[in-house]
Amino acid sequence: MTSLLFVDDETKLLRILSSYFTKKGFVVHTASTGEEARSKLRDADARIIFLDLRLSDATGIELLQEFVPRYPNKLFVIMTAYSDVESAVTAMKAGAFDYVSKPAKMDELEIIIRRACEWLDMKQENRTLKEKISKMMQDQEMIGVSPAMKRVFRMVERAAETDATVLLEGESGTGKSRIARMIHRWSDRKNQPFVSVNCAALPEQLLESELFGYEKGAFTGAHAKRKGKFEAARNGTIFLDEIGEISLPLQAKLLQVVQEKSFMPLGSNQTVHVDVRIIAATNRDLKTMVEEGLFREDLYYRLNIIDIFIPPLRERKEDIPPLIEQFLDKQRAKYNKPFTLPPELIDRLVEYPWPGNVRELENAVERAVVLCRDEQLSIEDFPREIRHAKPDRPPSDIALDPTKSLPEQLESIEKKLILDALEQTGGQIAAAARLLSISRQRLMYKMNKYSIR
Known part of the structure; x- marks a missing residue:
């Protein structure tokens, strides 16, 4: 059962939130000051914490800067008035999971809580998987x-x-x-x-x-x-x-x-x-x-x-850099030399299709180490088929439309990217905004501009 902590100096709001989310099956804790929030976090196992930006003895940003490094397995959501959007952006940079404008709607809070729970579960799953991967590396x-x-x-x-x-x-x-x-x-x-x-x-x-x-x-x-x-x-x-x-x-x-x-x-x-x-x-x-x-x-x-x-390796290119590092570590230990690869060479190796898969990659790295003249490998140290391979670039799906101006075509592309982001995030605006690296307000402005509902 998920435990919540609401920190706000409006006691009436705290009572409403506590009553509503308790009925929804959550364990709810409340605090009206920063000091009380510190005490509740020490004693209560709250996973998701809602912080108001303005408290009597502290600001939400101060608490956020204190709590995020201390409680890395908890998520913090900022509650802010409309006039505090700039502060909310600062809070997001300080590690807040999301923010919600006051007065908040209950269904909006529920969506944030559900997403936060999914994120925490995924984080735990990734932590377990990292332990497995660490074991495999050992x-x-x-x-x-x-x-x-x-x-x-x-x-x-x-x-x-x-x-x-x-x-x-x-x-x-x-x-x-x-x-x-x-x-x-x-x-x-x-x-x-x-x-x-x-x-x-x-x-x-x-x-x-x-x-x-x-x-x-x-x-x-x-x-x-x-x-x-x-x-x-x-x-x-x-x-x-x-x-x-x-x-x-x-x-x-x-x-x-x-x-x-x-x-x-x-x-x-x-x-x-x-x-x-x-x-x-x-x-x-x-x-x-x-x-x-x-x-x-x-x-x-x-x-x-x-x-x-x-x-095959060509279908999981993100595995190539860590595999290269693993094989290099093996050669470093063998020859007692700090061999390195420049970033542009790693990018080139990632683009190569590797028909022989992991075995070919390991052999290529070993060959390059043997042939390199110093401790930094170059493309000339790798086999001929890799040196002569042309980058595998996917064709662009953007076509010039002579009937539209450049701004009109850019707007079409922007609209498509916004729709793709919303589809990938299940229509969750805050998540789509993060995916697009823009603010929630800017995304909502763009959605209104392009009549996206």
Whole structure:
């Protein structure tokens, strides 16, 4: 249940606010002075605080400057009279979440409270995610700050809590093996073996013996009994990379392991039971392979209990700068040199499409470090295809209209941007104003000018 604190020297207004929002299900605290507000914030767990700009013993801005750094997990809203707009702007710069003009309408306050609650919840979610990302960085697993990778990390977290089979899909070099290790490290099996098998690296006969082991004399050259990878991964995790490359006969045997957690080694008539978590990965479209008869449908659905798609790097460009920094840190530690990249070079690397994804980026950074003449990398240190790549600039959707003057066309563009901002913020004017980096009053003036309701 959300707790509110209203700070205002009008006791009648405080009674009205307390009564109204208590009926709405909120826990409401009130204070009529700055000193009382300090006491209430120490003792009451209020998440959202409404501050009047003019109090008997302090100003709202003074309290805001005091409270914001002290209570970073709370949100502060300024209540101001119409004549105090300039002060309200100052308060926003001092860290206020929003402001509302007095006399305030209850429905307007409710909208602000709802948005503030959503913001606090999102902030808590981001804090949790940052802790996860920090943990990943410590483990040197994988970095991702884009919305797409945050979704991947949430799926990884959920998958790690279970023993369900996981199928990782994505282009080569996107980091599927790192995601697999991450799932293992976050799971209850983290202290048990993690065994990785590249199914594309071995011919069928060798792959079968590698996975399931064999008895002495099972085939020419089998001079002694040998355990396979499934037994090596007992109580832990086995990672089957490039699962789409295995043959149909071997798929049938693998299906039994996935379903029954049991198999027979080559040359043996004894069934071996294993407790193992299976993670598979592929850069191929298994669904299409099923339709073409190249991959068993029953095995596909048994592997695809939890499906995690890792997007290519070109679709999450905001991840490129932190990845570059991670790879540079690795090289700094290796060579004991403070390697750097100028901002314009980072911008150029962000624009490159990276067909080889994260693996190509890591290799390119390592190559540049080896070839650079000093401690600052240049574009000449990177591979030829990167040096010669042309910036990928999206075509402009702004077309010249010869029937309109320049001011008329600029107004059309401005109106479209305002409509887009309002759509993105669900019609919330204050949020749209922040998105456009203009004041709320200026946005309302523009909306009235363009007849936007």
